[in-house]
Amino acid sequence: xxxxxxxxxxxxxxxxxxxxxxxxxxxxxxxxxxxxxxxxxxxxxxxxxxxxxxxxxxxxxxxxxxxxxxxxxxxxxxxxxxxxxxxxxxxxxxxxxx
Amino acid sequence: xxxxxxxxxxxxxxxxxxxxxxxxxxxxxxxxxxxxxxxxxxxxxxxxxxxxxxxxxxxxxxxxxxxxxxxxxxxxxxxxxxxxxxxxxxxxxxxxxxxxxxxxxxxxxxxxxxxxxxxxxxxxxxxxxxxxxxxxxxxxxxxxxxxxxxxxxxxxxxxxxxxxxxxxxxxxxxxxxxxxxxxxxxxxxxxxxxxxxxxxxxxxxxxxxxxxxxxxxxxxxxxxxxxxxxxxxxxxxxxxxxxxxxxxxxxxxxxxxxxxxxxxxxxxxxxxxxxxxxxxxxxxxxxxxxxxxxxxxxxxxxxxxxxxxxxxxxxxxxxxxxxxxxxxxxxxxxxxxxxxxxxxxxxxxxxxxxxxxxxxxxxxxxxxxxxxxxxxxxxxx
Numbered sequence: 140x141x142x143x144x145x146x147x148x149x150x151x152x153x154x155x156x157x158x159x160x161x162x163x164x165x166x167x168x169x170x171x172x173x174x175x176x177x178x179x180x181x182x183x184x185x186x187x188x189x190x191x192x193x194x195x196x197x198x199x200x201x202x203x204x205x206x207x208x209x210x211x212x213x214x215x216x217x218x219x220x221x222x223x224x225x226x227x228x229x230x231x232x233x234x235x236x237x
Numbered sequence: 238x239x240x241x242x243x244x245x246x247x248x249x250x251x252x253x254x255x256x257x258x259x260x261x262x263x264x265x266x267x268x269x270x271x272x273x274x275x276x277x278x279x280x281x282x283x284x285x286x287x288x289x290x291x292x293x294x295x296x297x298x299x300x301x302x303x304x305x306x307x308x309x310x311x312x313x314x315x316x317x318x319x320x321x322x323x324x325x326x327x328x329x330x331x332x333x334x335x336x337x338x339x340x341x342x343x344x345x346x347x348x349x350x351x352x353x354x355x356x357x358x359x360x361x362x363x364x365x366x367x368x369x370x371x372x373x374x375x376x377x378x379x380x381x382x383x384x385x386x387x388x389x390x391x392x393x394x395x396x397x398x399x400x401x402x403x404x405x406x407x408x409x410x411x412x413x414x415x416x417x418x419x420x421x422x423x424x425x426x427x428x429x430x431x432x433x434x435x436x437x438x439x440x441x442x443x444x445x446x447x448x449x450x451x452x453x454x455x456x457x458x459x460x461x462x463x464x465x466x467x468x469x470x471x472x473x474x475x476x477x478x479x480x481x482x483x484x485x486x487x488x489x490x491x492x493x494x495x496x497x498x499x500x501x502x503x504x505x506x507x508x509x510x511x512x513x514x515x516x517x518x519x520x521x522x523x524x525x526x527x528x529x530x531x532x533x534x535x536x537x538x539x540x541x542x543x544x545x546x547x548x549x550x551x552x553x554x555x556x557x558x559x560x561x562x563x564x565x566x567x568x569x570x571x572x573x574x575x576x577x578x579x580x581x582x583x584x585x586x587x588x589x590x591x592x593x594x595x596x597x598x599x600x601x602x603x604x605x606x607x608x609x610x611x612x613x614x615x616x617x618x
Contacts, residue, residue: 169393169397173276173408175276175279176276176277176278176393179278179283179389179393180389180390180393182493185538186538187469187536187538189538189539210409217513217539217540217541218513218515218518218539218540219518219537219539219540222469222536222537222538223536223537224533224534224535224536224537225468225522225525225526225532225533225534225535225536225537226522226526226533226534228518228519228522228537229519229522229523229526229533230519230523
């Protein structure tokens with residue numbers, strides 16, 4: 140489904156502005172088809188949404204442009220679940236957090 | 238499919254393993270295999286604080302780091318890949334007289350080695366970072382040629398160029414045993430099969446002591462969890478990496494705009510746990526705001542943890558060993574493997590490929606712990 144799209148114009152990770160062209164570069168030129176590895180090179184999934192918006196799309200892209208059956212993997216989700224300001228975290232007592 | 242034989246098997250796909258593979262391949266060594274239990278840069282390198290500094294407390298660390306900086310200055314060009322290296326400086330404020338005294342000694346030693354480093358007044362420190370709170374600062378040191386890079390891009394660049402030179406990288410392949418016969422390495426056993434090889438290179442980062450134990454080498458090393466957070470990207474507002482040994486913290490605004498911030502927890506027990514804790518994020522945000530109040534409005538995007546592979550003197554253990562032929566290592570970087578790894582790799586490639594032994598290899602060999610006469614680098618956090 141992505142084959143006919145202009146790779147420069149398709150944004151696959153909107154937080155970091157990563158295009159389909161970026162991902163295809165990683166998959167086709169660097170021969171990398173692991174989600175976590177592509178994240179480390181192109182930053183897809185590193186923005187404020189932490190990959191929750193883009194993970195499915197990126198997995199589809201990897202599937203489409205990788206020749207073999209691949210083990211794409213998943214993002215490792217890290218705390219905090221949503222962005223939190225320093226001033227909200229500082230001096231927080233563990234008991235206050237449920 | 239794993240190859241049946243190799244001329245050298247490198248264990249670990251982080252900065253040490255990939256850079257050594259690249260420099261060995263460049264020297265014409267064939268049949269190089271990297272074994273990585275997860276994926277390239279999945280361990281300590283990919284989780285590190287990304288700084289590259291020369292302001293250390295021992296001459297060994299300082300001179301090695303000065304050589305490393307020379308290498309980093311041309312590395313993007315060499316690898317034809319922008320590794321986001323920048324010489325944005327390191328500013329190290331002292332909040333107590335004790336550290337102010339130690340820093341003046343450090344600066345004297347560093348200057349003797351030829352490092353362009355300055356001992357600053359609080360106001361001079363504030364001139365460099367206007368948002369720094371200097372109310373309790375006694376003095377500071379600053380080196381403008383320190384800086385940082387992107388450890389992920391650096392490692393992937395080395396891995397990619399190594400592959401182009403014929404290096405085989407096998408990920409998701411875990412080393413389970415190493416066989417030795419007549420005092421020499423003969424093979425590496427993995428969960429995907431066995432490779433016959435006369436040489437191995439231990440570049441296993443946070444798990445180096447487990448690999449060494451497979452050949453009955455007892456490394457004086459422990460691994461400790463080290464936690465880091467990253468903020469949302471914001472407009473650039475300060476240049477240098479700021480470290481405080483008083484507050485046990487370091488942070489830098491990287492090229493992308495986000496701020497990377499980490500610290501060691503001195504109450505951490507040795508182990509391999511890399512889960513994130515609420516205590517960390519609570520403590521580090523509290524402490525960092527005291528040093529730079531402006532940070533309080535920033536959002537934390539994520540936190541993670543990696544392993545510091547720590548030696549008794551906070552300096553790496555590199556080179557070969559007396560008892561096991563064909564065993565080489567670059568381990569125990571004590572939290573500074575990214576910045577020293579590439580330089581150490583060039584020295585190790587010279588040792589392995591050319592038999593040329595730089596004097597620093599002897600000074601940083603495992604043998605040094607036998608005498609019990611070691612000098613500890615205390616400029617670590």
